[in-house]
Amino acid sequence: MLFSSTIFLFLFLPITLIVNWSISSIRLKNIFLLIASLFFYAWGEGELVFLMLFSILMNYAFGIAIDKAASTNYKKIFLSLGIIGNLGILVYYKYAYFLIDNFNTLFSQTTIATIQFSEIALPIGISFFTFQSISYIVDVFRNEGKVQKDPLNLALYIALFPQLIAGPIVRYHDVFLQIENRTVDSDKIAEGIRRFIIGLAKKVLIANVCGRVADQIFDLSANDLTSSVAWLGIISYSFQIFFDFSGYSDMAIGLGKMFGFDFLENFNFPYISKSIKEFWRRWHISLSTWFRDYLYIPLGGNKKSLLRTYTNLIIVFFLTGLWHGASWNFIFWGLFHGLFLIIERLGLDKILTRLPQFIRHIYTLLVVIIGWVFFRSNDLASSFIYIQKMLGFSQPQYTVYQFSIFFEREVIITLIAAILVSIPLNNIIKNKFILSLKDSSAFFYLQHIMLVVIFLFSIMSIASGTHNPFIYFRF
Secondary structure (H helix, E strand, C coil), X not given: CCCCCHHHHHHHHHHHHHHHHHCCCHHHHHHHHHHHHHHHHHHHHHHHHXXXXXXXXXXXXXXXXXXXXXXXXXXXXXHHHHXXXXXXXXXXXXXXXXXXXXXXXXXXXXXXXXXXXXCCCCCCCHHHHHHHHHHHHHHHHCCCCCCCCCHHHHHHHHHCHHHCCCXXXXXXXXXXXXXXXXXXXXXXXXXXXXXXXXXXXXXXXXHHHHHHHHHHHHCCCHHHCCHHHHHHHXXXXXXXXXXXXXXXXHHHHHHHHHCCCCCCCCCCCHHHCCCHHHHHHHCCHHHHHHHHHHHHXXXXXXXXXXXXXXXXXXXXXXXXXXXXXXXXXXXXXXXXXXXXXXXXXXXXXXXXXXXXXXXXXXXXXXXXXXXXXXXXXXXXXXXXXXXXXXXXXXXXXXXXXXXXXXXXXXXXXXXXXXXXXXXXXXXXXXXXXXXXXXXXXXXXXXXXXXXXXXXXXXXXXXXXXXXXXXXXXXX
């Protein structure tokens, strides 16, 4: 069930909110929200909901075992088994076919028999709820969160529908207190609705338009690609993936507030970054901090030798790429970013600090945009060909797919809007009159009128049938 679907907006969400607000007991609220969340997941995934239930019961058992273990060694054993169990489920459903396919390719010219294995349906959101499950048992092991003796509370943490299928990754120690004690007031509800509408607009009014252009261009034959068209395609995709994912995160955060939960931010204007290091502090914050706290720091972080630090970075970004999908494209994309982080640590960051901000900004955007080519293309070979086209190599002598065909009025308006929304205008506008206007009652009413207008335009876009699933559903 999509957040940007009429059945969610006008049936599931209103009913769920009304029932939740009418229940006074936290215990009953949790039970109701759990039932609603399982229904939400089963709506699209059917019987795969039982896989998530199995994961919940498994992690509940490991959490109890870790908490009751008589010694630290036993706690470590149960923690290791829990992590292996969670990763085992993830590997089987997400990576088994990829691993076997590469094994068969590697040994295709030998006498080793190939392994016959059918591709498995990927459960939506499995990467997200698996990482949340690992967060739970690790936080219990570290005493950073209280063990859940009530399996329903743990189930709610893992299955809560706002962030279930595309994040942000909510870590257990950030919300475990809210599961048992939270309040919802009018201000929180209003903030939640505002945030949800903004996220919905990002998705259907910006991401979908940019996605249509990106899909049209990436579907072209390489022989038909000109440099300008290739740049338009990847710039459109860069905006698509940002507004698609940050839009979902905004909606998830907004929904969380409507139900009394405070989820941490997942994006902080990543396209204004002036280094790749800064980019990863602003992009998909819940994933980067998860890898930092649960992998990079336990590996030694940057507290060991330089070689160890660089090795840790490569491991983290190899797995960051792999987390996004079972494809060499995603792995290359992760290593591509990891390589630039190492280059910056080797001294590029000191050079960058001496350069004008706009040059640092251009450098970062070029690295990020070129990286998105690997993220979007079907395979590595196509990625390199696309980059060659961007750089002006092997241009076609003639093509019917001219730049003007794609750069139509709606696309121009959308790209301008995308650029404006990608930057923190509040920090740029220093005019005292404008700042004082924000505190006036007129601005209050104007803001709400604009939200209503944006919501209506979003509904019109959805009704036209142009919406499409969120990119991160497949991760």
